[in-house]
Every structure is written in structure tokens, then in C-alpha cells.
Amino acid sequence: MNFIDEHLWAMLAAVLATAFGQLWLIRRYVNNIADPLVFFTLTSAFSLGLGSYATGSHAIYARILLYFFCFYLGFLLGNRRALPPVVPLKLESGGRHFKTIVVTSCLIFFLSNVIIWVQSGTILLSDDPSLQKSVAYEGGLGFIRRINWGLGVFALIAAIYWWLWERSLVSLICACVAMLTSFTGGGKSALLPLIFALGLYFLNPFQPARKGRHIPSRRLLVGALLLGAVPVAVVLLIEGDSPQAAIDALLVRLFFSGDILLYWGQPDLRAHFSYLGPIDYFRDSLGSVLGMLRMSDYATPIGNQFVQYSLPVGYDFSESLGPNLPFYVRGELYFGPWLAPIHAVFIGLIIGQIRALFVRYRGNSPLRYSLAAFAICLAGALPIEEGLAIGQVVDFLLVFGPIYALASLLQGTAARSRSITTYRANQKA
Numbered sequence: 001m002n003f004i005d006e007h008l009w010a011m012l013a014a015v016l017a018t019a020f021g022q023l024w025l026i027r028r029y030v031n032n033i034a035d036p037l038v039f040f041t042l043t044s045a046f047s048l049g050l051g052s053y054a055t056g057s058h059a060i061y062a063r064i065l066l067y068f069f070c071f072y073l074g075f076l077l078g079n080r081r082a083l084p085p086v087v088p089l090k091l092e093s094g095g096r097h098f099k100t101i102v103v104t105s106c107l108i109f110f111l112s113n114v115i116i117w118v119q120s121g122t123i124l125l126s127d128d129p130s131l132q133k134s135v136a137y138e139g140g141l142g143f144i145r146r147i148n149w150g151l152g153v154f155a156l157i158a159a160i161y162w163w164l165w166e167r168s169l170v171s172l173i174c175a176c177v178a179m180l181t182s183f184t185g186g187g188k189s190a191l192l193p194l195i196f197a198l199g200l201y202f203l204n205p206f207q208p209a210r211k212g213r214h215i216p217s218r219r220l221l222v223g224a225l226l227l228g229a230v231p232v233a234v235v236l237l238i239e240g241d242s243p244q245a246a247i248d249a250l251l252v253r254l255f256f257s258g259d260i261l262l263y264w265g266q267p268d269l270r271a272h273f274s275y276l277g278p279i280d281y282f283r284d285s286l287g288s289v290l291g292m293l294r295m296s297d298y299a300t301p302i303g304n305q306f307v308q309y310s311l312p313v314g315y316d317f318s319e320s321l322g323p324n325l326p327f328y329v330r331g332e333l334y335f336g337p338w339l340a341p342i343h344a345v346f347i348g349l350i351i352g353q354i355r356a357l358f359v360r361y362r363g364n365s366p367l368r369y370s371l372a373a374f375a376i377c378l379a380g381a382l383p384i385e386e387g388l389a390i391g392q393v394v395d396f397l398l399v400f401g402p403i404y405a406l407a408s409l410l411q412g413t414a415a416r417s418r419s420i421t422t423y424r425a426n427q428k429a
Contacts, residue, residue, distance in 0.1 A: 004255060007053045011255065014052035018068075019045035025072045028082035029355075034199030034221045036380050037355070039192070044068065047258025047326070054258070055265040063337055064261075067328040067344040071383065074345035078352020083359060088215060089206035091165055091366040098367040099170075100407040102162050105155040106174045108399070110181050112144045117184070148182075150396030151403075153377055156182055157197040158370040164201060164216070165366055166209050183230070191228040193377055198224045200373045204359055206366075260323040263306040272309060273302075273333060281334035288391030301325070301387075302333070324385040347383050354379045 004011065022041035030037055048064070055061045156178040163171040182190045198221055205215050263269055287299045300308075304322030308315075325333070327347045331340030358372040378396070381389035 004252060011049040011053055015045045015049035018048040029079055031083060032199050032202045032221060034195045035203060036196040036376060040380060043257040046254040050255045050258045051261040054261040064328045067331060067340055070341040070344035071327060071348040074348025075352040078349045079356050091206045091364050091369060093364045094367055097407050097411050100410060101403055102158045102174055104403050105151055106159055106177050109152045109155045110177050112147045113181050116144055146395040147399060150392050151399045153193045154374045154396060156193045157374050160194060160197045161366060161370050167213060195224050195228045196377050197373060200376060204361060260303060260325060260329050263310055264329050269306060269309055276334055278334060285387045285390055288387055327383045351379045351382060
């Protein structure tokens, strides 16, 4: 993009200033670079860097900065206390139940994506992975996308924790299956859940199940970061003509974390969409769920409507494409500039409380530990696109519920069988 070249140094200065400010605010709540909160601050800094040019108005940019401040205010209220001293947990409860759930989740995740591979080939190896990862799910295969961004993320996180806990061959196989399935999905951020899982692990670590094994060194994070960079490099190299083009595309992609501001900075667009209000907020935020339940038609995402409004009449543009609607635009769009700060505080408060549940977890269940970490990863979508976050929660629960019930049934059956066997043995004795 020409404007990035023209304003690069000014935008980079804004990136550095806003990154420093955000990292300073969260400094007492993180202890490693792989923490999802660190990722959010860095991508937000690039969004604000783009916004310093794209908004075209000092007043709008100042309001966006205010919304970020309110978001972190809510986050701090949700956490209240800084990180507690790191005391490794002892996960001992429900191991068999946990393993059954992880194995089943990995199998469903893998087998559902086999359908995509048969129908459309491997997305990562297509000519345009970024486009193909949207097109491949057309024709009634949208349920697989729902599995991927719900159960698939949980399967990857839980499998990694199982391996860290038990270090068994089966746990390693499950972790590899989940990683490879995620990797082939074509997304540049496909392995981010792996990185986040390890970042959260070092935030609240647990001891290995077997004696003699130790908590791994934080050098493991370096390997995870390098592994997570592989799909980014592959996609950019496939879509670019050279390594230099791939680097340029990466820089553009980082700035375009805030691509919604390219549209929000247009006065006529803001005026056109000024009719939206709180009722529309709830309708659009729950649109994915209501559409899935056939209670209403799927609505065109607001980000897509922004793009269509900016294009010439009659221009063909896929409804599956378009920028996300992050909290710093969503709040003002639906509630106006006076209530938008309250919306930002509320979003930060939810994320802070969910994070506090994981950081302060002192139980002994590997399943609850994994679910708490997974909840943080899901909550990470909340400030980026609330409708997506709500949809992911519902999609996960719809698939995870039967898996949990099946694992519980198998566990109960096995327990009764062991009780009967023990009773008969005692009778014979």
C-alpha cells in the first residue's frame, strides 16, 4: 500500500508509543512473551499505528485511544491483583476422563477436516490460502469451520497440556495430530493456540505426573514461537513472489490488524451507518447463533457492509470477506461516543475476570485447567469481533457437550464394571 510507504516512520512511531503504553499497563499481569495478552497489545499497537493516519481526524483518534484506556481500566478491575507467586499445580483428578475427551476431540477435529481435504484439497497448499480458507467451507461445509474454531482450538490446547503433564506416546500423537490439522487450515495464525497454551502454562504451571520429570525450561517458548511462524512464512511465500515481497506483506498484514479504521475514518460512511443503535448491537452480536438456530436469516457482517459501501455500485465482493469490527469501533457505532467508553470497560472487565479464573486456579483437574486456558483464548476474540467470540462459545459447547457426556458415560460404565469385578473377587475369597 502506497500510503504505508509514505507514512511508514510516523506510523511506526505510533506503534512504538502505543505498544509501550499498553505493555506498561499490563506489566504486572504477564511473565512471558507468548502470553495472549502480549499478542493483543502488539497487534493493537499496529492497529493504532494505522489509525494515526487512517482516521484522518485527531478527535476520532483521541476517542479511540480513550476506548483503549477504558478497556484496560476494565481489565484491571477484573483482575484487581497482580500475578500471584508461581507455585506449580499438582493435577491428579479425573485423568482418564480428561484423556478420553482429548482423544475424542482430536479425532473429530481431524476427521472433519479430512472432508475439507477430500473436497477442496489442503488449504495451505492452494494458490491463494487466504482466499481458499473462506471458499473451502462453502457448499454446506460451514459446520467444519465451526468445529475448527471451537473444538479444534480446545483439542490443540488440551493435547499440549496432556503431553506436558504425562509425556506419553499417545499424548504426543494427539498433540501432533492437532498441530498438523491446524497447520493445514491455511490461516497464518493457525498455531497461535499452541503458543498461547504454552504462554499460559508458564503463567500458572503444573508438575508432570511422573516423578523424576521436571517442568520444561522457558526455552520451549522459543521453539513454539518458531513453529508458530512456519504457517505465516508458508502462506506469505505462496502468496508473494519473493522473500522481500513476503516481508512487505507481513508488515502490511500487521498494520491491517486495524483495517476497519480505513473505513471508519470516512465521514460519509460514519454518517450512513449512524442509524444503528443498541438493538442492532444485540441482533448483530447474536447473528451467528440466531442464524444457526434458524431464528433469523444470517445478516451480512458490518465489516463487509463497510467495504460494500466504499466500493462502486455493482462491484462484486464476497460476503465472507471484510474487516472485523473491534470494540473501539463497535462501541461508538452502536452506542455513540458517550456510551462507547462504558462498552470498552465492560469488554475489558470480562477478559480480566476470565483471565483471573485461570491465573488463580489452584485445583487438581487437568480438564478444568485446560478449559480455563481455552476460555482465555476464546475471550481473546471478544475485543476483536464480539459476534465471532459469542459464536465460537456456542459452537464449542454444542460439540463439546456430547463429547463430555460420552466420556462421563464411559467412565461411569468402567467404574461399575470394576466394582462388580472387585465384588465378585471378594465373594470368591
